[in-house]
Amino acid sequence: MNRIERVLKKGEKMLIPYITPEFPLPGVTLQLLEALAKSGADMIEVGIPFSDPIADGVTIQNSSLVALKNGITLKKIFDLVSLFRRNFDTPIILMGYANSIISGGLEKFIFDAVNSGVDGLIVPDLPVDEAENLIDVSKTYGLSNIFLVAPNSSEERIKLISEKSTHFIYCVSITGVTGERENFGDGEFVNFMSKVRKFSTKPFVVGFGISKREHVLKVWEWAMGAVVGSALIKKLSNASDVSMCVKIASEFLSELKYGSFQ
Template sequence: MATMSRIEATFAALRQRQETALIPFITAGDPDLKVAAEIILTLVDAGADLIELGVPFSDPMADGPTIQASSERALAAGTTLSGVLQLVAEVRKKTAVPLILMGYYNPVFCYGVERFVRDAVAAGVDGLLLVDLPPEEAAEISPLLHESGVALITLLAPTTPRERMQRLAAVAEGYLYYVSMTGVTGGQKISPEDIRLAVDDLKGMTNVPVGVGFGITTVADACAVGTFADGVVVGSALVKIIEKYGKSEELLPEVAKFVAELKGGLTALTS
């Protein structure tokens, strides 16, 4: 019998508790790699169930102004894909929380696909989400990831045709990331009822957990989506805290406070 991955084991444990996963997103290397390591461990201590780490890229297309600016800060601090993998390796020594890299294909391609997969596995990466690489075009990397036990996370959007949604759901790994709205991260307000209909439909196509992200900025948003999604991704709101406090002494307490409030709200849904 195959061993459960960290992602699978995390969602299985949450399912037993009837609890929604909290999946915070930060940009790796913002404000620098050393502080990012401290932020990750703070997220874990505050209740994060999985963590998405954005790989900074100079030409992002799905990121709103907040996350674009965080990428610019990380790049200015000298963050590279190699540095992100070293960051994962460092924090992996201290936590078993699943770590998912989220970014664009160009840095991976330039790094070397085989070399990247090998190094990602060695570092302790659990999943990979490449915003600009549709599953139909992922033949160069998906078999290597599959053989290595790294989940290739699939993005689905409100504009995804239902037939394609069914095809992607059938081969999904780790969890499906449902984008709650059209546009970029940190955009307009979400409509929980519209998202619920889409997520319920998606859940009828797959047993893989469904996480929802984009536009979830408050505890109220997280709780509204947490009543029907398996996971809630919060990115821009957290990145704004990192931008505001930078390397000050207030940064980690403020991050911890916000994430603990999110986790507390989601946990309260089951009580």
Template sequence: MNRIEKVLNQKKKLFIPYITPEFPVKGVTLPLLEALVDAGSDMIEMGIPFSDPIADGPTIQHSSYVALKNGVNLKKIFSLVAEFRKNYSTPLILMGYINSILAWGLEKFICEAVSSGVDGLIVADLPVEEADELIRVSQDFKFSNIFLVAPTSSDERIKMISEKSTHFVYCVSVTGVTGEREDFGGEEFENFMRRVKANSKKPYVVGFGISKREHVMRAWQWADGVVVGSALIKQLFGVEDISKCVKIAYEFINELKNGLVEAKG
């Protein structure tokens, strides 16, 4: 049983923050990962910075730009994950784009990811219909693939993506790119969640647009977990001190998950 399975078997509502490595400053990644675990994160999603992140809104695009300027590449990411794994068992999922993975080499990428301690992968621009080779190699390495479903996905497509996803499905709450939204939920979202529930045999989490405690609670009514990305990234804009980044992230995640703020340190 791998780390993702262990968490899913706990049968609780999941909280999954997203970070961009080495954003907003060099050296922040490991302390930030540790703070997210301490704040109660069940899994952590980490972006692979890319020069043309088509699924990401301006907030995460900017964080990718900063990360690339700070020298982030796959070798650096795997090194950071390996260091994190010395003390923590929280599942780590990478989110990236197919070009950067293929440039590394698909089998080499998955081998290095697994060796460093990465548990799974989301490829934002790889349709499931074109993912057979990724799935095959991932199965060889017991590596988890998480595929995306959107409100525009048909019932049949939701069924197929559920079958192809290894452990769980990622539901994009709205059509469009990542980013904070003032409103979350509504009739369209609820109808989408009903269709996912009816057609997915796997657990499913919801991301895109979740930025408030009330959003988290609403999403948990319908799904097995929530992903919070842009809202966390935005909290860290312009912060140059690592300890301050850690404090901000810990308190923000703690508040979103638990509805309270408990000062760290």
């Protein structure tokens, strides 16, 4: 059974942090993954740094540039996931752009990802209509595909994405790029969630703009999980060493999930 499926079967509300590997410092990734798993992360999303991340706001764009300067590569990401897998079963989901994934061969990418311990994949610039090859190869190796729906997605589109996603779908809470938002959970959000709940046959999580405990609780009213990315990346950018990164990530995740540091 895929680790994602195992977590979903628990039926519990999830918190899913996003990190950019080797940000803000070289050598931080493994300790950061372990700290997030210990602090209650139900799944962890790991970005594949890319020079032109069109779906990402300034915070994650900058973190990608720093990570690339710090020497992150696709092979290193796989190696780090393998090390993480020695002690932790927390599902790992990679988020990467199509060029990063197909440049070295799609099947090789998926084989290496699964072999390292990756459980799922999000490709924000690959429309589901053009993803049949990805879906077919992923099924062969047991990799979960997660496709995105947005507030302007039609009923038919939500149905299609729900059908093509393996275990769950990812709702982009706002039309635009990633980033923190002060206002979250307004009437437009409620209408969007109502539409997804009505037309999706798969569980769904929500990301983009989530930065506070109250945002997480609002998401949990509707969805199985909340994804927190830019807010965590922004906090980590202030860290001067690896131990500080671990402390910041652990306390922030615990605050978001439990309301206090556990």
